[in-house]
Amino acid sequence: GESVGLHLPTLSVQEGDNSIINCAYSNSASDYFIWYKQESGKGPQFIIDIRSNMDKRQGQRVTVLLNKTVKHLSLQIAATQPGDSAVYFCAENTGTASKLTFGTGTRLQVTL
Amino acid sequence: GAVVSQHPSRVICKSGTSVKIECRSLDFQATTMFWYRQFPKQSLMLMATSNEGSKATYEQGVEKDKFLINHASLTLSTLTVTSAHPEDSSFYICSAKRSGARINNEQFFGPGTRLTVL
Numbered sequence: 620g621e622s623v624g625l626h627l628p629t630l631s632v633q634e635g636d637n638s639i640i641n642c643a644y645s646n647s648a649s650d651y652f653i654w655y656k657q658e659s660g661k662g663p664q665f666i667i668d669i670r671s672n673m674d675k676r677q678g679q680r681v682t683v684l685l686n687k688t689v690k691h692l693s694l695q696i697a698a699t700q701p702g703d704s705a706v707y708f709c710a711e712n713t714g715t716a717s718k719l720t721f722g723t724g725t726r727l728q729v730t731l
Numbered sequence: 732g733a734v735v736s737q738h739p740s741r742v743i744c745k746s747g748t749s750v751k752i753e754c755r756s757l758d759f760q761a762t763t764m765f766w767y768r769q770f771p772k773q774s775l776m777l778m779a780t781s782n783e784g785s786k787a788t789y790e791q792g793v794e795k796d797k798f799l800i801n802h803a804s805l806t807l808s809t810l811t812v813t814s815a816h817p818e819d820s821s822f823y824i825c826s827a828k829r830s831g832a833r834i835n836n837e838q839f840f841g842p843g844t845r846l847t848v849l
Contacts, residue, residue: 627772655840662735662824662840663775708774717763717828717838721774 627706629726638696642709642722647690649711653719654683654694656705663708666694696727704729734758735827737841745849749813752844754825760805761827765838766798769822781808805830815848822846 632638644652650671655663669676669683669692676683682695692709706726710719734757744750754764762783767775779800780788787800799811808827812819823844829837 660822660843660845662737662826662842664840716780718765718777718780719838720777723774 627724627726629728631728631730632699633730634699634701636699638694638699638703638727640694640696640707640725640727642692642694642725644690644692644709644711644720644722646711646713646720647687649713649720651712652683652685652692653710653712654681654692655708655710655721656703657708657724658705666707699727699729701729701731703727733829733837733839735825735839735841737823737825737844739844740842741845741847743847743849744815746816747814749811750815750846751809751811752823752825752846754808754810754827754841756806756827756829756839759827760830761808762805762830763828764802764808765826765828766800766808766810767824767826769824769843771822775824778810812846815846817848820846820848 653668654666656666657663667678667681667683669685674685680697684693696703706724708724709722712719736755736757738753742750764781766778768778769775777790778793781800781802783802783805789795797813802808826838826840
């Protein structure tokens with residue numbers, strides 16, 4: 620989801636369920652995308668990345684899907700655990716400077 | 732490996748004073764480091780790119796004379812917020828890109844510095 624203003628969209632899921640976090644990116648020239656997890660008061664932590672020549676990539680319990688046609692990225696977390704509770708950001712890289720543009724973020728709340 | 736530290740983790744200062752934040756790559760060399768600012772419940776906004784041995788590149792709207800960046804070695808970049816004001820209160824985060832890395836996921840983030848200006 621995308622947020623406007625000061626309110627992060629929140630996704631609440633029950634422990635054990637699958638989570639899907641969405642992100643819309645703006646630059647069709649972006650060639651590299653990363654998902655980060657940020658816990659309160661900490662820096663972002665790398666989760667998974669994907670290049671623009673791919674449409675799916677899987678990691679441990681996580682899958683990233685890329686739809687370049689509609690400029691959409693999603694992060695799927697399987698069997699969500701309480702430790703997955705955090706804010707999740709997508710980031711896109713455009714060009715060769717390695718500069719990242721972060722999305723607005725989604726807060727994931729895992730309920731027991 | 733690939734640990735980035737920041738110091739201090741928290742700082743409170745009076746309006747008008749200057750504050751220096753350090754970003755260190757502990758177990759790798761980083762030709763390039765990045766400085767971000769994050770306001771509460773918002774995303775990270777890139778402020779500047781710090782290059783070892785050369786001037787930093789600032790993003791549009793970021794005052795280079797207010798946010799001084801020095802990247803004097805391959806493991807240390809500093810951000811100095813000069814004449815800080817309450818609106819500069821924020822969470823400042825650095826990241827470091829491993830020297831020679833061609834892929835962007837070799838960019839590691841520090842734990843952040845919470846700056847509060849009274």
